[in-house]
Amino acid sequence: MMKNWCNRIAITVSIILVVWMWFIGTDGFTAFTAETARKNNLIEAKPKFPEVILEDSKERTYTMESFRGKNVLITFVYTACTTVCPELERNFAEVYQSIPASYIGEEIVFLTISFDPERDDPKTLENYQQYFQSDGETWRMARIPDQLQLKSLLDAFGVIVIPDEYDGFSHNSAFYFVNKLGYLENVLDYTDIKAASEYVVGRLEREI
Template sequence: MIKKKNNIFACLLVIIFGFTLFYLGTDGFRAFTSETARVNRLIDVKPRFPNVTFEDSKGRKYSISEFKGKYVFITFLYTSCTTVCPQLEMNMSKVYGKIPSKYMGKEVVFLSISFDPARDDPTTLEKYRGYFNSDGETWRMARIKNPAELNALLKAFGVIVIPDENGNFAHNSAFYLVDKKGSLVDVLDYKKIDQAAKKLIDILDKEAGKES
């Protein structure tokens, strides 16, 4: 009888311990994967876009203040990527095509940021943008040459970039939305094109309603 009670008690301890680990590991049951938990934390914290200097495909240099007063829809990539990046940018292009022209460039800009600045110089970025119908203005492609600035941005936005010995990178991919004040307000699944476009349009429509 005593042995049976001990077994029951031991089982309860295991269940409670496992429950606690699951709660912590899923960010309070909001996430079933570490990636989802990471995204939830980013959205909760809403990190500010750090002070970096972009150099875009036109060779122009500026900071995030270039887009002050506008939403910025962002991807992170490198042009030598042959796996996820082409699909990421193609999906970016599809979202871009769904945004009403009245908002484009006035209320929102699209920005693809390379984390491989040594190879992705303005000439390379200029060629690459042509594959996805980026106009270089309302949708720009840029690099951040300063390693410390680049790393600060990647860290702030939870972008994981791991180089290998062949010059490639393992990295996570998503759409990142920065608000008019320069804070990250959402991280969206890049595979869900319609959902991402709808969310962005809803935000822009709401903003337009406030101003009218």
């Protein structure tokens, strides 16, 4: 009887330890994947958008200071991508279209940033934006010509870009919400258009 009781206690303690370790290792059961953990870490850290020079499809150059006082929703792509990027931008376009017109350009701007600046020059970006009806103003497409500056941004926002054997890239994708002070505030699932739209609209409404 005593032996059985001890065994039960040992089993119970073991289960508690396993559950506790799982709780710690998954950020309170939320980080079930590396990507979820990455997003949670970014949301907690809230990194500032680095001082980089953007060059857009209209050949204008500027920093994020140009958007000070406005929220910015961002995606990272390369225009030669034929898999994830087109879906990412189509979904981005749907989110853009779901935002009340009074907010667009005033409270928020949309920004697509290429991480392939050698191929994605302003002319290429201009052609690419036409596929998604980006106006080049309230939804801009830009590159960061300086590779070191580009790397600083990708590192800060946890964007993983790995060259592949087909002269392209393997990369993760999301919507990145940067607030009016230039800090990353949220990382949104690009496949859940409804949730992303509701978050952005709700976030903007709270500021009015």
